[in-house]
Amino acid sequence: MSAAQWDQRYAADDYHYGTAPNAWLISQAWRLPRIGAALALADGEGRNGVWLAQQGLQTTSLDQSAAGLAKAQHLAQQRGVVLRTVQADLADWVWPESTYAVIASIFVHLPDALRRRTHAGITRALRPGGLLILEAFTPAQLACASGGPRDLALLYTEALLREDFAALELLEVLSGEVLLDEGPGHRGPGQVLRLLARRAA
Template identity: 55%
Template sequence: MTFWDKAYDTPSYKYGTQPNAFLRAQIHRLAPAGRVLLPGDGEGRNGVWLAAQGYGVLSVDGSAVGLAKARALAQQRGVTLTIQQADLAQWQPEPASFDAVVLTYVHLPSALRTSVHRRLAAALRPGGWMIIEAFHPLQLGYTSGGPKDVDMLYTLDALRSDFAGLLREELAWDGVVPLDEGPGHQGPAHVVRWLAQSAF
């Protein structure tokens, strides 16, 4: 089993079954019934919630265990979720085919991060939104979750650099928020929140 297969191989949902708070706060920006890509969607909490709001959702993850739990959650909630198992390091989404890309705590090593981010930005249609929440390097001082390797933690400057020339920044913030996302994310956390739009 992979690291994430082991992490998800429990009866409970590691990060809960409710959507991320930043995603919930920004969803009003999306046109109704749009198509949303969720790379690294894990056990499906965000994808299932978006599907319940009427969006067409593609949840992509490398963990077969996580995706099986996403299917179960979608069935329980009575929604349709399209699922694909793939390694984001190599996976190539169809260009200009999504109205939004949602990255919630998808942490990649810096050697991969920029190329993956740029491929995901290219998947946005004109006017499409990139919605990101991730842990900041200062998260190393907290016990509420996230990688323990600073190379896999994100700053606003790194995100701006990754998407330079592709997306227009709408919102950029970093600071401490309270997390209550299943057993995996509990307590105060230092995060980055970044929202940007593809050029029309």
Template identity: 50%
Template sequence: MNRWDERYAGEAFLFGTAPNAFLAAQRHRLPPAGTALAVADGEGRNGVWLAEQGLDVLAVDASATGLAKSRRLADSRGVTLHHEQADLAQWDFGTERFDVIAAIFVQFADPVLRQRMFEGICSALRPGGVLLLEGYRPEQLGYGTGGPSDLANLYTETLLRDAFATLQIEHLASYDIEIHEGSGHEGMSALIDLVARKPQRCIGP
């Protein structure tokens, strides 16, 4: 059993069952239909919400326990998701597969894995597709209310601008706020939000 299986064990949802607040606030940016990828979706709170918005969702996670809880959550909400258990260090993101990609607190990734994931996200977005990403900033280490303990895994605005330089950044904000997302994310937190869109192809004469 990996550490995420251990963390997701039990009936309670580690990060709750409500969608991430930032993600839910971006509802107006979602297409009325299309495909979505929920990266490292764990117990399913974000993937299920995306499915409730009418999207065809693929939820990918390394934890079989998390994915099983995601299926139960989806059943209870009357929606269907596609689930895939995979190690994101090896998983093929593909090319131009998704209209929406949600990457919420995927900060288990060290810089090497993070680069691979971010490159995969850029490749997997369709032209016009949108990336919705939230994470912790280095200041989160002072709060200790969730997230990684390794500074290298945290995000700055410069890091995200550089990593997604091929996308059009529509929103990038750093701020501190109190959040309540299950027992896993609880209390004052140093957050960073990114909304970025893949440019449409140029149409020639």
């Protein structure tokens, strides 16, 4: 989807994917460092970036939608945290080196070449010991009505992610059905892949 399409999706007053953080992200709270920089990738209306900021991390929410990021800032103000927002297209964004203690990639579905570029950027941008927390839909999601791309080429498999993140230590790779309750955008049974990885210290 283009930035204009995402702006249209986020134009309403309500939050398309809700204001609560992703359940897989929350489940990893005990692993998070007490200080450091975090990146919420393609963070839309900011639910995950705001939560990371609430954990004490200096958090950047990156997205191509100006409308989404404006709502992310509004949510951050409501929650009493500081959130840095960056409007950028992942096709053009220059990844920093060894910067982030945590990167959250939650339902970021990209075509093949951009996916490989982005995942290589994630690997470089994690600082030594940094964590990647990723959730994405698998091809089995095509049989579900709970959101996600309708294009098989945009859905991820365990083998694909293992290849993309071969340079990281994979701590957990889980797949199966979960019950999604993330605003009107993700609601109902979903087929997901959950990955937790760490850059070697």
